[in-house]
Amino acid sequence: MSAEDTRFGSGWISGVVSASLGILGFGAVACLHYPELLTTPNLREVYPLGFIRGLIHVALIIAFAFGVLSLILRRNKSLGGIGVTFTLLAALWGGSSVAIDGHVSKSDHIGLDFFILDLFVLALVFVPLERLYPKLGEQQLFRREWLTDLAYFFSSHIMVQVLMLLTLAPAAFFFRWAIDSPWQRAVASQTGWLQFLEMIVVSDFTAYWIHRLFHIVPFLWKFHAIHHSSTSMDWLAGSRLHIIDIVITRALAFAPLYALGFSSQPLAAYLVFVSFHAVFIHANVRFRFGKWKWVVGTPQFHHWHHSADAEGVDKNFAIHLPALDWLFGTMHLPEDRWPAAYGITGNPVPKGFTRQFTYPVR
Ligand SMILES: [Zn+2]
Ligand SMILES: [Zn+2]
DSSP: OTTSOOSTTTTHHHHHHHHHHHHHHHHHHHHHHOHHHHSOHHHHTTOOHHHHHHHHHHHHHHHHHHHHHHHHHOSOOHHHHHHHHHHHHHHHTTGGGOOOOSOOOOOSOOOHHHHHHHHHHHHHHHHHHHHHSBSSTTOOTTOTTHHHHHHHHHHHHHTHHHHHHHHHHHHHHHHGGGTTOHHHHHHHTSOHHHHHHHHHHHHHHHHHHHHHHHHHSHHHHHHHHHHHTOSSOSTTGGGOOOHHHHHHHHHHHHHHHHHHTOOHHHHHHHHHHHHHHHHHTTSOBOOOOGGGGGTSOOHHHHHHHTBSSGGGTTOOOOSSOHHHHHHHTOOOOOSSOOOSOBSOTTOOOOSSHHHHHHGGGO
16 A cells, blocks of 8 residues: 555545445445344434434435545546445435334344444544544554454444343343342442443453453463554554453453442443543554543553563553552553554464454464
């Protein structure tokens, strides 16, 4: 990609926008056709459907217009061609006005809507931020192995139902007896923001030690090494996590929250925050946060955790609270310095989603 002309006016930017919106728009129309199969019930309940339809409509118009623009400007017609083709297919399939007939019941599903929405929102936020304030200025949007990381992003969103069940199962199995206990009533009666902060402290404390074990125990490290195999840091890089890593970490970090009985609204706010924050700390942005960088996990803090230099190895295990690393003696946050390189020295992890999937058990 680096040899290619990607400047403004070359037709590359319009081509990328067209292909991305065309494919996402086509997926969104598929969600309207098969809501039971392709959409997430919890999200369905809160969708402002009129607004979503408008969004799909506008996305398809932009995808088509930018696709035509890219076809005119760019000698290589692939991006514009993909964008226009998917837009036309989406339009022929009914576009944004596909009717949803009758009652949509809860059933086994894959989270295609979650994938489309989350990718759309995160790209809208982070792609411009990483262009305007890059830490690694020379890094491309489609840097090395970006498709691998997109495959991770796709799979973890598509499997949202499976992941939720696996996350919840151990907590429910061990702590079902705690439901409606006196302490659960006391915890749930606190104000929302206090519950939110308590969840951060409790889950980050658990996650700190699980994370540290993943680094110490050789068998667990084989799973977690995949997350560390990325040599680029950006908003998509954090998605690279083996499913076993995701399930063990989430299930064990969630169990105490379940046992303590936090109420559903602060819990929802917590889940939205942690998923956004997890993307943010991997992002290729050079923001400094003054004194706040000692209070909450920032990109600089977590980038050091991914450092290939010895000084950053096995440091900064916390995700939200650097204080935990300070407390347990694993903090590394030099004033203004960032790691010179990312990844694992002598990286043993193979390339590609499928080979990485089987790597830990080979
Ligand atoms: Zn780690
Ligand atoms: Zn990470």
